[in-house]
Amino acid sequence: MRGGVGLVASVAAVFGLGVPASPGWTAVAVAANTVWVAIFVAVSVTRGLLPWLMAGEVALTCVLCLTQGDLVAAGMLSGGVSWVAGLVTMTIVTTGFAWRPGLAVPVGAAVALCHLAGARMAEAGDGGTVTAGIHVVQILAVAGLMTVLRRAARLADDTLTAATDEQAAAEVLRERRSAQREQNRVWHDTALNVFTAIDQGGLRRGDLRLRNQAAHALVELNLTGRPGEAPAEAKLDARLRVVVELADLTVHTHLVPCAVPWAVAEAFAGAVAEALTNVARYSGVREAGIDMAISDDGEVLVEVVDHGRGFDPGAVPAHRYGLRESIKGRMTSVDGLAEITSRPGRTAVLLSWPASAKARP
The missing domain is CATH 3.30.565.10 (Histidine kinase-like ATPase, C-terminal domain)
Structure with a gap:
């Protein structure tokens, strides 16, 4: 999103060039903005919104705000319609994504004040107050929206964690019950059957079948609970x-x-x-x-x-x-x-x- 807005702002600066904007300074500003857009997009996509990246974003926007008298045509200084005002909005939104309201709001306010100061130095028709009001609303709206989204995300994470824990506990319980049932089957089918056969006279001392069945029962019981050896x-x-x-x-x-x-x-x-x-x-x-x-x-x-x-x-x-x-x-x-x-x-x-x-x- 920052990349798209930044490129649109560069194009708007070129095609909206007019008195008292300086073509030379505008060219420098457009070049700096375009290079920064490329850096910002590359770093944010691969490594996220790092602190130094956000500091550079804020610094560049503040510089553009304070020098807008040399970058924006007189008719575009009022009402928040200039390409610099658009970048201010984008910076406010970006800081809201990157930082908590405790930091994002004062930083956004500082950027808005820089724009207000630059507009007054450039003698904007409305003194920059309309645009400043728009920026204040944007700062508060972004802070409120991100607060709601973060709380919702935290609630979703907590719910997912609880569900995962319950599922894991249920799986452990299921495996324990399954292992217990298998152990009971093995005891029933090996030792218990041998003892029952002896008790009923089906197997007698010295009978080779008794020896074989007892040996088999011992093997089965030794394997019980140790599936890794099978x-x-x-x-x-x-x-x-x-x-x-x-x-x-x-x-x-x-x-x-x-x-x-x-x-x-x-x-x-x-x-x-x-x-x-x-x-x-x-x-x-x-x-x-x-x-x-x-x-x-x-x-x-x-x-x-x-x-x-x-x-x-x-x-x-x-x-x-x-x-x-x-x-x-x-x-x-x-x-x-x-x-x-x-x-x-x-x-x-x-x-x-x-x-x-x-x-x-």
Whole structure:
């Protein structure tokens, strides 16, 4: 804005040249103003309204005001229509942007007084009073406007900061709850399952499966809360084979090569392990099947099926952790899905990971 007004003022000074203005002094003033405009624009755009830049702006405008008798035609000295008066207005506005009212108002007033003094020395028709009145109104208006804008900006900053803090706190709380849920799932699916199997007589001292399941439980518990130690990617088919080896069942599998993010592989593995544990405990059969596929759009599908007595998924109490968290909650945590259907003779747990996160064969 200062650049545009400054260039217009230089053009107006040249084309509005008239008695008693001096062509020589006007040429010097126009050259000085034009060079200063270039400096002002370059510095303000790259480094802002620095103190020395504003001091130079005020000093140049005051000099032009005091010498306006040699720069402005007689008919343009009154009424605030001269090119020098225009520069005074621009300086008032600029100081209002750069400084607080406590400094901008007295500096603006000093510039206005310089213009008034220059107009009287040049014997302006109205003695410079009309233009001085205009400048006073401009000083007060700019100070008032900038005060309102600064207060609004401060209020907006405070509101944004508060909202950001609330969002950060909510995110921390969400992550803590998510970590707590995952820790509960791991405890449920590892140590608790091993202890339950021992208590029910499914695993006995010296049983190799007891040793393997206990070792696996220790590994899972050690990884809990330390995701940085886990690999970025895992082979899902290999991870599911480990789950099958630890199962207290005969499991028939159809697995295909598939690499997914480590967290996704762990979610599938944990959900499948819980599904197989439920088969062993409640179905009344000792066999299950796992079928794995990748759809054309990249969705990973894993289905665990048994042909036992079945159950009503809707009748499972809300406090039971296995279906709600160890299967459904775990898949939801990685943007996956778990669908459970059951009737006498067939129970199926279908796990899927959306195509929005592509799997790689």
